[in-house]
Amino acid sequence: MNRKATISKKLIKRILGFILTIFILSVGVFYIARLAPGDPLQSYYGDAVESMTTAELDAARVRLGLDGPIYLQYSKWISNVLQGDFGLSLKYKTPALEVVSPLIGNTLLLGGTAYILVFVLATLLALFCARNEDTLVDRIICKVGTAAYYIPPFWLGVVLVLIFSINLQWLPSSGAYDIGKSGDILNRIQHMILPLVVMILSHLWYYAYMIRNKLLDEIRKDYVLLAKSKGCNKDEIVFKHCFRNVAPTIVSIMAISIPHVLSGTYIAESVFNYPGIGALAVVSAKYHDYNLLMLVVLITGILVVSTSMIAQSINEVIDPRMKLKEVPTCRIIESSSS
Amino acid sequence: MAEPVLQLNNLSVSFDTSSGEVEAVRDISLSLNKGEILAVVGESGCGKTVMSQSVLKLLPKTSRIKQGRIIVDGEDITDYTEKQMRRLRGSVLSMVFQDPMTTLNPTIPIGKQITESISKHTRVSREQARQRALEMLNLVGIENPEQMFALQPHFFSGGMRQRCVLAIALASNPKVLFADEATTALDVTVQAKIIDLLLDIRDKSGISIVFISHDFGTVARIADRVAVMYAGKIVEIGTAEEVYYDPRHPYVWGLMSALPSLTKEGEDLTSISGMPPVMLNPPLGDAFAVRNEFALAIDYEEMPPMFQISPTHSAATWLLDERAPKITSPISLQRRTEV
Numbered sequence: 001m002n003r004k005a006t007i008s009k010k011l012i013k014r015i016l017g018f019i020l021t022i023f024i025l026s027v028g029v030f031y032i033a034r035l036a037p038g039d040p041l042q043s044y045y046g047d048a049v050e051s052m053t054t055a056e057l058d059a060a061r062v063r064l065g066l067d068g069p070i071y072l073q074y075s076k077w078i079s080n081v082l083q084g085d086f087g088l089s090l091k092y093k094t095p096a097l098e099v100v101s102p103l104i105g106n107t108l109l110l111g112g113t114a115y116i117l118v119f120v121l122a123t124l125l126a127l128f129c130a131r132n133e134d135t136l137v138d139r140i141i142c143k144v145g146t147a148a149y150y151i152p153p154f155w156l157g158v159v160l161v162l163i164f165s166i167n168l169q170w171l172p173s174s175g176a177y178d179i180g181k182s183g184d185i186l187n188r189i190q191h192m193i194l195p196l197v198v199m200i201l202s203h204l205w206y207y208a209y210m211i212r213n214k215l216l217d218e219i220r221k222d223y224v225l226l227a228k229s230k231g232c233n234k235d236e237i238v239f240k241h242c243f244r245n246v247a248p249t250i251v252s253i254m255a256i257s258i259p260h261v262l263s264g265t266y267i268a269e270s271v272f273n274y275p276g277i278g279a280l281a282v283v284s285a286k287y288h289d290y291n292l293l294m295l296v297v298l299i300t301g302i303l304v305v306s307t308s309m310i311a312q313s314i315n316e317v318i319d320p321r322m323k324l325k326e327v328p329t330c331r332i333i334e335s336s337s338s
Numbered sequence: 339m340a341e342p343v344l345q346l347n348n349l350s351v352s353f354d355t356s357s358g359e360v361e362a363v364r365d366i367s368l369s370l371n372k373g374e375i376l377a378v379v380g381e382s383g384c385g386k387t388v389m390s391q392s393v394l395k396l397l398p399k400t401s402r403i404k405q406g407r408i409i410v411d412g413e414d415i416t417d418y419t420e421k422q423m424r425r426l427r428g429s430v431l432s433m434v435f436q437d438p439m440t441t442l443n444p445t446i447p448i449g450k451q452i453t454e455s456i457s458k459h460t461r462v463s464r465e466q467a468r469q470r471a472l473e474m475l476n477l478v479g480i481e482n483p484e485q486m487f488a489l490q491p492h493f494f495s496g497g498m499r500q501r502c503v504l505a506i507a508l509a510s511n512p513k514v515l516f517a518d519e520a521t522t523a524l525d526v527t528v529q530a531k532i533i534d535l536l537l538d539i540r541d542k543s544g545i546s547i548v549f550i551s552h553d554f555g556t557v558a559r560i561a562d563r564v565a566v567m568y569a570g571k572i573v574e575i576g577t578a579e580e581v582y583y584d585p586r587h588p589y590v591w592g593l594m595s596a597l598p599s600l601t602k603e604g605e606d607l608t609s610i611s612g613m614p615p616v617m618l619n620p621p622l623g624d625a626f627a628v629r630n631e632f633a634l635a636i637d638y639e640e641m642p643p644m645f646q647i648s649p650t651h652s653a654a655t656w657l658l659d660e661r662a663p664k665i666t667s668p669i670s671l672q673r674r675t676e677v
Contacts, residue, residue, distance in 0.1 A: 223444070227443065230432070
């Protein structure tokens with residue numbers, strides 16, 4: 001009963017924290033977007049804006065909710081959002097939600113696949129390097145990995161397109177699927193290979209190196225000596241003993257890395273013209289498409305904050321010592337014999 | 339007479355570092371009989387730990403056995419491969435370390451850490467391993483072993499953790515246990531209990547123990563024989579009685595006089611002046627000579643050999659040479675012998 005109460009209390013605390021974070025984020029982005037130089041009417045009317053009178057422009061501003069002080073604009077926006085109305089996209093002239101919703105799936109597919117691949121490969125690579133610490137293979141992987149990490153992703157993307165799409169014509173250079181083949185998994189995978197390669201190469205070593213060093217820290221710890229002295233071999237020590245203690249760290253790194261990988265997805269989307277919200281975010285910021293930008297920011301924010309909260313919960317399951325501010329309930333009283 | 343379970347013959351261990359060779363252990367010979375507790379005493383950095391870890395080959399790759407033989411249970415293991423060593427570790431040779439707060443894996447339940455040690459060396463079913471682990475927990479004096487079995491180390495106090503470490507180390511019935519400062523990190527009452535436990539286990543199982551410590555008080559409670567190390571060498575070795583009541587090496591005199599219990603009220607505590615030498619290019623001759631108020635000229639030139647005082651007692655100091663002036667141990671020590 002008591003346990004249930006603390007859990008629900010914690011849950012409420014987390015949800016409140018979540019809402020507060022998203023609120024602060026939306027206020028911040030709202031202000032920054034509106035304070036940035038440029039005119040959203042330009043993207044709404046295109047070149048026609050040149051020939052409009054001041055009165056017409058003012059009327060348009062009122063109609064689009066772009067008039068008045070920013071805090072009033074914000075309160076109007078947020079009351080609409082709470083009713084499920086995310087406003088009109090100024091660039092596409094359709095409701096922002098309709099612009100975004102078909103693209104979310106594409107981004108989640110690409111980003112999610114990249115995210116999972118990056119961490120599975122990084123963990124495997126880190127385990128391999130830590131297991132073979134200071135051997136020739138480990139040193140070669142370290143050097144190559146560092147070099148690969150510093151290749152700029154946009155340049156790499158262009159080079160890959162040049163080699164595999166233009167010269168060899170093996171893989172498509174852009175898009176998420178060929179026209180009429182949105183349900184064809186094979187076709188989608190073909191389109192994802194190049195963006196995935198770029199994303200993996202530009203993230204893999206960063207995380208593999210981090211995990212490798214964490215593992216090496218663990219290998220230097222005292223409990224490894226005890227494990228060794230009871231007859232464990234190197235594989236058991238690295239995979240069973242040390243990995244277990246690094247796992248919570250990996251989960252934390254994974255949680256923190258979501259924005260990093262997501263921004264990588266956005267870059268890859270832009271380079272490969274992959275229709276996703278990343279490419280959309282760039283476009284909406286460029287055209288001062290406030291409503292669209294806010295929606296993309298909200299989605300990104302919710303994704304980032306909620307996943308990091310989930311990661312925290314997973315951490316607590318893996319390593320009970322990580323429980324935040326928990327009263328030490330079950331510390332066993334020193335037995336009378338010791 | 340039975341063969342000793344552990345024998346070190348002229349063992350030297352060095353570390354290759356970027357600034358040169360560090361001679362951590364120099365020409366150590368000792369033997370350990372079944373059921374015997376040998377205490378190795380010395381200042382920090384004198385090579386106690388390196389000596390014991392070199393037997394289990396737990397030292398980093400920068401170390402190497404320069405010379406000498408390690409013989410365990412009649413078998414020369416000096417050139418054993420890592421794979422062969424793995425079979426010995428836990429089942430023949432085992433080790434307990436100084437800090438019980440860090441030597442247990444924090445995320446693996448105690449029970450599993452013990453059963454791992456058991457199933458490494460014997461073919462047993464899960465249930466059998468569990469039973470054996472519970473027995474071990476019982477043996478080392480953990481109450482409610484069934485309950486404790488599934489708990490992670492952070493539920494345990496320092497003393498209980500050291501008991502768990504002992505349970506792990508003893509789970510596969512090793513013949514020799516190295517207790518490397520096993521009681522140093524514990525408070526005094528817990529220390530005494532762990533020592534009683536070690537003695538008890540020795541009596542029950544006939545295990546031989548190498549008890550490494552820098553504390554003469556603790557050693558007096560547990561040791562059958564005592565070896566005193568200085569600068570990587572054994573300077574004096576003998577039965578506990580011989581070393582405590584009839585020490586011959588000036589270094590041991592110094593250590594003994596430094597015991598607070600030998601100091602009369604109002605007197606300052608005595609200490610040995612100076613610092614132990616750095617083992618990178620160790621000095622020629624007796625490494626202790628510069629701190630030795632009784633040093634002879636030859637001490638600076640030639641390393642003293644082991645002089646046999648009795649069949650069990652020997653010490654490495656030129657003072658025992660027949661040509662040396664007769665010097666008796668300091669007054670404060672004689673004071674105790676008279677009591």
